[in-house]
Amino acid sequence: MLRDKIEQVVSDEPVALFMKGTPNQVMCGNSERALRALRDVGAPVTAVDVLPDPRIRQELSDLSGWPTIPQVFVHGELVGGADIVEELAGSGELEQKLEEALGPEYRNGREERVVDILAS
């Protein structure tokens, strides 16, 4: 089920970014802003493109109660969209949150990656 896969990414990935497009080909300004803010603090981003199927976005918003894309989760907890992530990055709170959730060595974690939510 699509919903189960989304839930799995949200809960299993240290930092999940649901975005329009992929990190290599971002399709929306707000997704770009969220990605940039996460990269700036060295977050180990796992990106999910919501564009291939409108159901991804629908299921995600049902799950999170957040109506817009992008959406950023840290260890299953919704952090917010582009405005919030940018604001938290600017104030230093994003780094603090990542250190608390993932440990002080989080910057040495694995590389950025992309999950195809529709693949079985």
Place this chain on the structure above:
Amino acid sequence: MAVERLEPLLREAFPDATELEVVDRTGGGDHFQVVVASPRFAGLSLLEQHRLVYDALADPLTDGTIHELRISTKGT
């Protein structure tokens, strides 16, 4: 104009707002910047503050009026 539609919704949701602004960022009537300062935000996390704005704009968000929304909130 969509700005004229959004502003009353926000005024209704935040009657005590000390600052309330809706800007059509591109002139196309679907990319908006919203600024709201209200004592209602005091003590709330950014996530909770933005949720209140989303709640106020639920209709234009779901009917496609808003393609992109930037939110800036301040507790006063």
